[in-house]
Amino acid sequence: MKALATNLCNNILVRGKEENISITPMKLQKLMYFVCRDYVQATGESPIAEPFEVWKYGPVLPSVYGEFRTFGSKPITEFAKDAMGCARKVSESKNPILSQVIDIVWAKYKRYTGSALSAMTHERGSGWYSAYMSGREKITLEDMENDKTGK
Structure with a gap:
C-alpha cells in the first residue's frame, strides 16, 4: 500500500527537527521529489499514490502544498x-x-536551500x-526513472 504524501513528509520533518535543520515548504517539496525519484529508481514504483505536478518552481505535490502553504x-x-x-x-x-532512500537523500540534500534544490529539479x-x-x-x-540530476 502506498503512503500518503503528507505522512512521508513527516518522516523528513522529523529528521530536520532532530538535527535542528530548518525545512521550508519549497525545500520539503524538493526533498520529497528526490526521495520519491530515488525510490522509483530502486523499486520501479512510487512510495506514494499522488503524482508530482509540474509547477513553475519544480515538482509539487498538491496535498503537501495545501498542508504547508501557510508557512x-x-x-x-x-x-x-x-x-x-x-x-x-x-x-x-x-x-x-524507503528508510535507506530517505537517509541517503537527507544526508545529501539537507544543507541546500529550497531555491537551490528547485534549480536542481530544473536541470536538463x-x-x-x-x-x-x-x-x-x-x-x-x-x-x-530517467532523472539523473543531483546524483
Whole structure:
C-alpha cells in the first residue's frame, strides 16, 4: 500500500527537527521529489499514490502544498496532521528500502536551500524538465526513472 504524501513528509520533518535543520515548504517539496525519484529508481514504483505536478518552481505535490502553504517561505514548525488531528509518519521499519532512500537523500540534500534544490529539479534531464518540455502537467514514473540530476 502506498503512503500518503503528507505522512512521508513527516518522516523528513522529523529528521530536520532532530538535527535542528530548518525545512521550508519549497525545500520539503524538493526533498520529497528526490526521495520519491530515488525510490522509483530502486523499486520501479512510487512510495506514494499522488503524482508530482509540474509547477513553475519544480515538482509539487498538491496535498503537501495545501498542508504547508501557510508557512510561505518560512521554516515549517508543525507536522502534517490527518483529519483527526494526529501527526502520522510512514513506518520505515516496514519498508527498509524507503528508510535507506530517505537517509541517503537527507544526508545529501539537507544543507541546500529550497531555491537551490528547485534549480536542481530544473536541470536538463530532470523528471520535471522532461515533463515540462513535453507539455505535461504531471511527472510520470518514467520521467523519474530517467532523472539523473543531483546524483
